[in-house]
Amino acid sequence: MMEEKSHRLVALAHWLDGKLTPDEARKAEMLRRAQGLAMGLRDRSQPPIRVVEFDFFGSLIKQTAVEPCEDVDVLLVLDPDVLATQRGTQRTPMSTVTELRREVERLRAGLVAQGHVEVDSQRHSVGVRYPASHIKVDLVPVLKDTRHGAFLIPRRYDEEWIPTWPSHDVEELNRLAKRHPPLRPAIRLLKSWKRLHEAPLSSFALDLALRHLVGKETFADPVALISAFWAICASHDRRRRLHLGAVAGDGPLTLVHSKTGEDVLAGKVAEERSLLCELSTEALVKLDEIRGRCFMGKAKWAAKGLAELFVGDEIRDEIEEIRGGNWYSGAEW
Secondary structure, three states, X not given: OHHXXXXXXXXXXXXXXXXXXXXXXXXXXXXXXXXXXHHHHHHHOEOOEOEEEEEEEOHHHHOOOOOXXXXXXXXXXXXXXXXXXXXXXXXXXXXXXXXXXXHHHHHOHHHHHOOOOEEEEOOOOEEEEEHHHOEXXXXXXXXXXXXXXXXXXXXXXXXXXXXXXXXXXXXXXXXXXXXXXXXXXXXXXXXXXXXXXXXXXXXHHHHHHHHHHHHHOOOOOHHHHHHHHXXXXXXXOHHHOOOXXXXXXXXXXXXXXXXXXXXXXXXXXXXXXXXXXXXXHHHHHHHHHHHHHHHOOOHHHHXXXXXXXXXXXXXXXXXXXXXXXXXXXXXXX
């Protein structure tokens, strides 16, 4: 009986994850818009920015995007010869992003003038927003590092080109998700929780943390995996730090990317780490309440509690779909 009631909570999380996952038509529209923009830049084939190829990456491709889904990421591989200045040096990351922004503004000049497209320089990329369709395309200019099999992306604030391995990232996630089916649902649910409660943690860090956990332990369902993540974040015991590779920094949670050595929590001050601990503690308490409602068979109350925890009031009306006992039958991970 206890196992069946626990299954109800898992099935309810599965139902909620389905509401968070973007539908195929929306994803196709976003990719079509991004592809048209990237092809337009590639076909111009002229200095100061020459795009030789492009590819998609990010949460949409990794299948970890959540509603409301607006962002699609594109890698624009640049011709390195075009980045050479007249003095024989290479253009800086900041000037590269700036030149790319200007190129996009020229390419979409009519739409920009009419207010149908907005273009901005960002930390690593150029953001192209389509307000009417609520789509934002992030164009990331990159150089190929053939020696290390990486792409070099601009980091504007310190004028450095830093390595990234997007194909390695997707392959690793696919491999882990195949062995651990709860991984992707847990990532999507936690990303929605982070956004709703403004947790001071990047989606990238969440993704890495959950991958690390499933690499160390097997979890039967996404609720168990999410609970383990919150338990570590809520702990003040520094021996329970969650880390990838080496340990760095202070606080209850430390994440170091095993491939790049980057501390993804770098810059997080004590107040932010304390807030993450507080939010995770509150989430665990809320989850216990939801689990109790499931055990008592109060499906609708449990659904409302789970929605409050992960998505707020966005699907209040859809909770009315839940009736009787059939809301959890047959749902498996």
